[in-house]
Amino acid sequence: MVQKVYDVKGMTCAHCVQAVSSELAGLPGVDDVQVDLPSGRVTLTSEQPLDRAAVAAAVDEAGYQLAGGEPR
Template sequence: MTECIYTVSGMACGHCAGFVTEEIERIAGVLAVAVDVETGTVTVTSNRDLNVADVRAAVEEAGYELTTATG
């Protein structure tokens, strides 16, 4: 299993977290998504290494911006 932490700007509430979670969960291999709106971080657990471009596209589809990726 792989865990990556992404910083996403523009999230302000639980609804924002829901939109981001929904889009990221559509990526093949994603097992879990945990969003912390206060810190602007999204922790993604997957069964394989994810392409950052795929995660960025999912975040942008939700209406937000991925600013950094670690892990």
């Protein structure tokens, strides 16, 4: 299992969390999505490392922006 933390810009409410969680959960190999609204941090647990571009595209599809830099 691989766990990475990403910063997402623009989330302000529970609907935002649901939209981001739903898009990211749909990525192949994702086992768990945890969103911390106050910090804007999203923790993804997956079977294999995820392609950052795929994560960014899913966040964009939800209407938000993946902050720059590599995941933690």
